[in-house]
Amino acid sequence: MCGIVGLFLKKDDLRPQLGDMLTDMLITMTDRGPDSAGIAIYGPETEGMVKITVQSDSPETAFAHLDAALCAAIDAPVTIKVIDTHAVLTVPEASEAAAIAWLEETGLRIMGSGASMEIYKEVGLPKDVAARFGLREMGGSHGIGHTRMATESAVTTMGAHPFSTADDQCLVHNGSLSNHNQMRRTLARKGVFTRSENDTEVGAAYISSRIAEGATLGEALEGTIKDLDGFFTFVTGTRNGFGVVRDPIACKPAVMAETEDYVAFASEYRAFADLPGIEAARVWEPEPATVYFWER
Amino acid sequence: MTTTLDMTATDLRAVNTTLQAAARAQANEDYEIINPRGAHAMACGLDGPLTVTIKGSTGYYCAGMNKEATVTVEGSAGPGVAENMMSGIVTIEGDASQYAGATGHGGLLNIKGNASSRCGISMKGIDIVVHGNIGHMSAFMAQKGNLVVLGDAGDALGDSLYEARLFVRGSVKSLGADCIEKEMRPEHLEILAKLLEQAGADAKPEEFKRYGSARKLYNFNIDHADEY
Known part of the structure; x- marks a missing residue:
């Protein structure tokens, strides 16, 4: 289990509140991942x-x-x-x-x-991590966050999400990849290296390497369905927006909400409870093996 | 008279304890739950007649193990809604997430929106009516009961199916192992008409196709010994 959240603001006037909204979402996902937490926030350039x-x-x-x-x-x-x-x-x-x-x-x-991107991640309860970094006070256009219950690598700062493997690109993941060692070697042969033993970092490096080779974000996310084996609900952040993709089995939960003001992603609906206008939002579950992304 | 429980003021355990006691009292009272905020295991284990309306969306395992109670979610439900339901009626006004109605033994699960993957997995007598679409691997190893889908079904419908009846009005992306289309006989039209009426579904039984087990996985086939 792990918890993932994402928030993409469509209107500039909510930007000062991005950190506050994301922090509430992150803390609500503590039950899904109490051992470490992290956030990538896309702020002023x-x-x-x-x-x-x-x-x-x-x-x-x-x-x-x-x-x-x-x-x-x-x-x-x-x-x-x-x-x-x-x-x-x-x-x-x-x-x-x-x-x-x-x-x-x-x-x-x-x-x-x-x-644009700044990443803050540490070992500890999401509420403590959020308080240490003052996440609530941070503004920005979009951000993604993760609460971790470790499976594939040790509970360390480097094992916490989000993982960034290229400028302004990052990834959070709920699930576990089963071909990450093989993919790590494949990527290494192309000169793409990772900094940890973590499976998710390999997923991030895969997406970054595809984009570096000329793929669009959509194509790179499509590629994960074919080339990565295992369970995953991925949320990836880029300078302009964020994308979501789930593996074809889709046993890792995901729910999305959209209003005129924002697009939100979470592992569970609970994380949306404090978002403004959520009662009237369009709420849906992203389909398996289907790529979604929002860019400005 | 309707009793209102506000989940911003009352915690989940207190809400469920109140509902379970009211169900046991057999008084068929009306309860309304406001501000559910996607909480898990809401209105689960109700073991008697009771009417519960949840004003909003719920998290995992809402109305699990329901017996005799009528539970309505005026929003969407998270994974495992009405899991192992025995009887009663559970209605979801929005969408239901994965494995809705899993292992259900009886009663009616009425989903007005879409249900995602593994809907009715291992169902054992429950009736499930989905007004929208259902996801992949639905009715996997389903043993008994009826799954009615007004929209489309995803991949591998009815894989390793036993004796549950599956009725789909729209398209079926693919059938699972040992699931085949079957003739719609008068008795099936009758069952379907009754379920559509109970669920308040605007559809005619004649518009559906029936799917069921080819019954080829029931027994070990000695001719296949080489394949293991």
């Missing part, structure tokens, strides 16, 4: 700049003067925002690869990067 989210178990020492050190290493301007065990470093687009390589070398864990 700065032209020509990229945000890199990193994590450290000893943030006081690891993040002290990190911006200055990174600035010197890549010879480019760097700003830093520290939130608990995570830091978001903003660097020029052209310096992104060099910055990530340097950050990894210093022993920091890379959560994800992109023009």
Whole structure:
């Protein structure tokens, strides 16, 4: 079991409330996944700049003067925002690869990067994780979240969802993949590498590699039905929106709601209970082996 | 008189305890539950006559093990609605998620919207009427009872079917192992007419096709020994 949630706002005026709405949805899914929680939030962008989210178990020492050190290493301007065990470093687009390589070398864990996306994930109850990062105060256009009950890899920060394997792309998953080791090797031969032993990260890397090869988000999600074996309800986030796909057996639950203001996804209807206008929303269960996506 | 229970003020266990006691009292009272907020196991284990209306959508296992009670969900129901129902009537005004009416022994499950995968799996005497469509693997290993679908059926309908009767008005994406189309005889039209009337369904029995077991999986076939 795991819990997944997603929220895509159609109207700009709700953006300041995105974090608040997603946090309620996430906490409601605690029963489905109490061991770790995470969220990917797509917030404001700065032209020509990229945000890199990193994590450290000893943030006081690891993040002290990190911006200055990174600035010197890549010879480019760097700003830093520290939130608990995570830091978001903003660097020029052209310096992104060099910055990530340097950050990894210093022993920091890379959560994800992109023009818009920031990822926050930790071990612990969803309400505690949400409070540590102040998720309620975060604004944005869309976001996805996950509450984890681990099956395929250890309960660690790196094993928590969302997984990001390319700029502004991330994935949350309820289920378990059975061909992830084989797929990990197949992807490695193409030069696509993962950072953990987790099955979901392989799913994320598969989708990213398909998109890198020229597939659309829809085509990449179609591909998961054919190429990934196992149980999955996936929600994937991109810079412009989010997508949903379930395996053909579809034993992992999924429910969606749509109003004029938003499109919402959750493992269970309970997560929608506090959304504005939910009584009048169109609520439906996504069909098995069918790709859905919303983009702006 | 209708008693209203508000789930923002009363927790699930207290609501179910109240309903179960009222059912046991055999007084056939009316209860209304407001603000269900998708809670699990609502109005389950009702063991006597009682009328319960849930004003909103429910989570897993609503009205499970129902006996004699009439439960109406004025919204959609999560997985396993009316699971192992014995008798009574459960009505879902919206959609039902997977394995609706699973292992049901009796009574009527009336789904006004769509039902997703595995509807009526291992049904053992329940009648299920779905006004919309049903998903894949519905009526898998269904033993007894009737499944009536006004819309379409998904893949592998009636796989490994025993003696349940399946009636589908729309298309069937594919039939499961040992499930075949069968002749609609007068007695079947009669059963169907009665069920459609009970469910308030706007359809004529003549518009349906009947599916049932080919009865070829009942016994071990020695000629197939090599295949195992």
